Amino acid sequence: MEKKEYKKIVDKYTPNEPRFRNALIAFVIGGFMGVLGNFLVEFYSSTFDLSSKDASVFMIIILIFIGCFLTCLGFFDKWVGFAKCGLIIPITGFAHAMMSAALEYRKEGLVTGLGANMFKLAGSVIIFGVISAYIFGLLRLLVMGG
C-alpha cells in the first residue's frame, strides 16, 4: 500500500479536534484573563496611586506569580489542558511553561538541571519575542516615524 492510501485510512479513523469548541473556551477564558488583568491595573493605579504603566507591571508580576504558584500546586496543567490557548497565550502560559520545566529538572541539580532546562519550552518565546519586537519596532519607526 502506498503511503498516501494509508494516510486516507488513518484520517478516516482519527477524530478531528473540536476546533470550534476549543476556540470558544479559549475566547471566554482568555477574555476573562484580560478582564482580570485590566481589573488589577485599575486596582493598582487607583489604590496605590501608580501610573497605568507601572500598574501593568505589577499586574504582570501578579499573574506570573499565580501561574507559577498554581503550577507548583500541581493542578494548573489540568486547567491549561482544558482552557488551552485561553491560558497559554496570556502571560500565565509563559509562567507555566517555565515553572513546569523548572520543577521537572530541579532534581538534576540547580545548575545542570534547573538552570539549564528552565527555558526549555519558554526560551523560544523569549528569542522570537525579542526578534519580532525588534522588527515591529523598526517597521513602526519607518512607517510612523517612531
Added chain:
Amino acid sequence: MTFKYNNIYINETSTVAGPYEAKGPLAKLYDKTYKDLYFNEKTWEQAEIKAIKESVEILLKKMKKKNKDVDVHIGGDLLNQIVATNYASAKIAIPLIGIYSACATSTLSLMLASNMIEANQIKNAIVTSSSHNNSAEKQYRNPVEYGGPKKEYATFTTTGCATCYLSSEKSNIKVESATLGTVVDMGITDVFNMGAVMAPAAAKVINDHLKDTNRKIEYYDLILTGDLGVVGKMILKDYMKQEYNITLKNYDDSACMIFDIDKEPVYMGGSGVACLPLVTYTHILNKMKKGELKKVLLVATGALMNPTMCNQHLSIPSIAHAISLEAVK
C-alpha cells in the same frame, strides 16, 4: 522470520503497577500496586528502577528461587540507554541482556529467551518489561507539569513492570513460536497518533507469522496487539483487510483493556512497554489457565520514535514482534 519452539514454558509471572493501572479493570490481578507515581522514591526514573527490582523479587519469592538460580535476565524499557533496566540489574545481579525495541521490547525479550533455552544455551531466563508514564513523558514529550494540550487521540504510557520466568520445565502455558518483526515506515509524522504509526508493523508481523506457519487467522482464539489504542485498533482492522485481505475477528488490543478509558484521563488507552505484558501476565494467562483461551498470538507494537528525528521532520518508523502462546494440560 519465525522460530518454532518445542519445549519452552512460562512458569511464573509477577506484576508491579502504578496508580492509573490500579484504578483500571485489572487492578486486583497485579501483585503490587502503588498509589503514587513516585513509588516512594525521589524521581520517576528511580521509581521505574524500583518497579523492575520489586517485580523480580516478587517473582523469585513466588518460585522460592534465588538470583543465582537464574541464568539470564533479558529486559528493556523506554528510557535513554535503557537506564531503568541497567540500574535495576545492578541490584538484581543476574547476567543481563538489555534490549531496546520501543514498546515491542516485551515480545522481543520473550523471543530471545526462548531461542536461547531452545538451543540449550541456558536453562532458564527471566524477562522484564517496564515503562513509567512520567519518565517517558519527560523524555519524549514535555515536562510532566506542563499542561499544553494533547490531541484527544493520544495514548497514555503505562506505569509498571511485568516479569516472567521461562524454562523448559513443563507448565500450563507453552511458548509455541515467535515471529521477528520488520521495521515499517508508512510516513506518519504525528507524534500523538502512535496507533497509526504502529498499525502497519503489527499487520506485517501478523501476516508474516500466518504465512510462515501456514495458518489461517481463525487458528487463534485471540490476537492481542500491544498498544495501538482505540484509534489504532480500528486502523489496523481496516488496513489488514485492505492490504492482506485478512479479517481480524478474535482480536483485541491491550491498550483498550488496561485502563477504564471512559473514566480515567488516559485519552485513547494505554501504551508503553509494560502495557501488553501487564495485561497478558494477569488477565490473559488467567483465561488460558481456566481453558477459556487456548491459542493466543501476542503482537507487541513499538513506535521507534525519537524527538531529534521528529524535529528533523522525519516520519516515525515502527516495529512489532509476535509470540504465540498455547495453553497445555
